[in-house]
Amino acid sequence: MTTPLHQLKAEFFKTLGHPARIRILELLSVREMAVGEILTEVAIEPSNLSQQLAVLRRAGLVSTRKEGSVVHYSLTSPQVAELLLVARSILTQVLSEQTELLDGLRADAKASGRSRITRGTR
Missing domain, CATH: 1.20.5 (Single alpha-helices involved in coiled-coils or other helix-helix interfaces)
Incomplete structure (x- = not known):
């Protein structure tokens, strides 16, 4: 049985339902950013940022690119x-x-x- 489209849309919008996630997406709308840059702009605890980025990754809204030890995020x-x-x-x-x-x-x-x-x- 497949999930109805309206339910998938509701889950999508639920993903967007956190101010930090919206702010992260707004920043990434401008350009790719390293985690440290995002942390400075969003001004939340690193563990909270990590959780919010994980939610956005699972939803398929952001992707990562690793350069050495630095992780960069961008919109998908x-x-x-x-x-x-x-x-x-x-x-x-x-x-x-x-x-x-x-x-x-x-x-x-x-x-x-x-x-x-x-x-x-x-």
Whole structure:
């Protein structure tokens, strides 16, 4: 029995569901990086970075290349970088709409004379 596509997609997005993994993928979208470089940029404990990189490797999103004792990581597909750009675009649109809504609410409050309600003021 094969796994349904929607379940595979859910597992894929679950893999992306950690801020450190997203940050790692964003960095690797720019260029291949050594583990030490990633560690400096992501600012997490080395053991945690190792775990996050292992998750990304198992998911097939990153690959490794060893040069002496240094391990370099890169994206397995440029489509991963494209996915991150699409996510950024969607979030920008959603946040823009929320900002417009907030601006409208503030304008309504100001027009009705309730521009600011402060704690303890009667």
